[in-house]
Amino acid sequence: MKHIKSDQSMSRFFIEISYKGTSFAGWQRQDNAITIQEVFESNLSRLCNTQISIVGCGRTDAGVHASQYFFHVDLPVDRFSSKDLSHKLNMMVGRDIAVHRIIHVDDDAHARFDAQRRSYEYFISFKKDPFKTGLYYNYDQSGKPDFTLLGEAADLVKQHSSFYPFCKSNSDVETFECKIFESNWELIDDHSLKYNIAANRFLRGMVRLIVGMCINVANNKISLQEVQTCLEKQQRLSRPWSVPAEGLFLSRITYPYIDHIE
Numbered sequence: 221m222k223h224i225k226s227d228q229s230m231s232r233f234f235i236e237i238s239y240k241g242t243s244f245a246g247w248q249r250q251d252n253a254i255t256i257q258e259v260f261e262s263n264l265s266r267l268c269n270t271q272i273s274i275v276g277c278g279r280t281d282a283g284v285h286a287s288q289y290f291f292h293v294d295l296p297v298d299r300f301s302s303k304d305l306s307h308k309l310n311m312m313v314g315r316d317i318a319v320h321r322i323i324h325v326d327d328d329a330h331a332r333f334d335a336q337r338r339s340y341e342y343f344i345s346f347k348k349d350p351f352k353t354g355l356y357y358n359y360d361q362s363g364k365p366d367f368t369l370l371g372e373a374a375d376l377v378k379q380h381s382s383f384y385p386f387c388k389s390n391s392d393v394e395t396f397e398c399k400i401f402e403s404n405w406e407l408i409d410d411h412s413l414k415y416n417i418a419a420n421r422f423l424r425g426m427v428r429l430i431v432g433m434c435i436n437v438a439n440n441k442i443s444l445q446e447v448q449t450c451l452e453k454q455q456r457l458s459r460p461w462s463v464p465a466e467g468l469f470l471s472r473i474t475y476p477y478i479d480h481i482e
Contacts, residue, residue: 231297234478236321239316240285241316241465257291264293302324334477337473338473339417345411357466373433373447377430428463433447
């Protein structure tokens with residue numbers, strides 16, 4: 221595949237997508253598994269007849285979904301209209317991925333570094349439901365967690381800014397600092413719950429470890445005092461639990477120059 225000539229004019233675009241992550245090994249390109257990044261780079265390269273690379277707003281792990289996700293890409297000017305490119309991509313990427321918007325942005329706009337706020341949702345079902353398979357965590361423990369304790373555990377997260385206890389082991393990060401804007405549990409109906417969390421950034425595996433902590437607190441497997449102590453001393457919990465990926469959605473990314481459309 222040829223590379224773009226140096227004299228060919230390029231423009232930067234943000235592409236807004238959503239995806240069901242069940243069949244993918246996450247966002248980031250890998251050598252031995254299909255990822256969302258690979259799907260878009262391969263298809264954009266085919267459409268443009270040249271090698272195209274993209275930059276995502278962040279990484280999602282295998283099995284994690286996104287109801288809103290942005291990546292940026294530099295494309296030849298006037299090759300496609302936004303409407304035409306959106307239509308072509310939607311025809312190519314398969315039924316588990318959707319392209320929603322293609323937005324022309326400044327050449328220095330960055331999908332990862334310019335994001336001001338990221339939001340996640342985690343869904344739990346207490347009743348086996350084939351229509352929720354792969355989209356909810358099917359809670360198969362006896363009884364339900366104490367909803368009051370779930371809320372207290374979520375509130376505790378908002379009181380801190382450093383999150384080593386909720387970072388995946390062997391993560392290569394310079395800081396464990398995150399600014400939490402939102403952390404709460406929500407009753408959807410008699411058979412399901414949702415956890416909401418928003419921050420300026422997240423550590424690897426952070427949301428799933430926080431959800432696991434909340435459930436363990438609500439089931440009296442660990443205490444709120446232990447969580448408080450571990451956050452203060454920046455040490456691991458005695459019973460860390462990363463809940464399954466299937467209930468987790470990246471739900472919203474906020475930029476200062478892109479309007480959010482419900």
